[in-house]
Amino acid sequence: MRSEPPDDPDALRAKIIGLGETSLHKNYYPELQSRLAELERFRALLDQTYDAIFLIRAETGKLADVNATVRAYLGYSKKELLATPFADLISPQQKAGFIELIREKSDLPSECRQTCTASLISRAGSEIPMEITVRSVTFGGEQYVVAIARDITDRVRTERELKIKESALESSTNGILIADLTGAVMYANRSFALMFGYGEEGAITGRNLEAFFTDPTVGEKITGRLLDNHAIVEEMIGLRNNGSPFHIQVSGSVVQNDAGQPLCIMLIVMDITWRIYTDQMKQETYAQLGRNIEQFAILGDHIRNPLQVIVGYAEMLDDPVAGKILEQSRRIDEIITELDRGWVESASVRQFLRKHGDVAEPSEPGVLRISIPKKGDL
16 A cells, blocks of 8 residues: 655654654754754864864874864864874874874873873974873773873973073073072072082072171172162172182172062172282282382482592593593493483383373372282182
8 A cells, every 4th residue: 555645745854853743852952952052162162272182093093183273283174184193293203202102091091191292293394392281082982082282382482591591601600699689599500609619509509698708798788789779890808618718709780570679689700819919910010110210210320420430530540541441431331321211211111001001009008908819729
């Protein structure tokens, strides 16, 4: 017996798929629509996040799904990405290690997470450093791995700059010290440790500035002046770990934040012992030069006075020997004349040094003189 064709094909179709008036499943349709709308909203949220999200099939390693951020970072279409094994997006130098990580992760419970750093290769060939967190999940009985990648380009750049700055501080031949606003040492480079006779930089951390000066009040004064003036350049007497003093030049400044508030103080210390020694040697040489110039004039007069007497007696003699005496007297006079010229030239040199040289005048009586250390004491 042939059945009659339905009067309304659309009504028949609705009954078959469960949406007809008499369908028992009709009551679930609004809930289904609500679930679909919720999934769409969740998908939109995933597409708006700055993190790149990959859903990887654990068995094949291929991508099952990605969010829009992945496409923005790497420049591939979603179709291209879904046809690509995730490992092919990893930098060749890190690929083998990441594949091993995925293999290990797929066997762990879903609550376990692991984070690593690796570079993803964009379509243009550029490497994007990423911090990637992976965890295993199960959908419909199939095992997947979720990889959430965060761009750490700025962090890597900042870390590189910090390493360069730290290397510059460590390689500086000057001693560099960083202390908090109370004067407690937070950091000292190797040059500072060696300069002050400490075996390693860590032995200085936590000490107060007063430990590095012969005058224990200097540390507090430096801190106060820096907070008032924000910069100093002064010569002081430092104190080594073994208790021996030495001459230093201290340049200090206050490190501030963007709001201009002081964070810490930084001191750059130079050992100027040899410079002090050299300056004192210059002063003594200059003083000796002045004494020599005065001696030139005095010696000239002391020699000429008796020489005139000799010449006078020789002229009174009627003897061939007198001629030889007068001849030798003339030679002595010529030598004295040369000494006079040297005296004039030395006086000109002294005047030039006084006007243009970097040599200070010798210390006057009563002025504190700086002691010259022996070579073995330095």
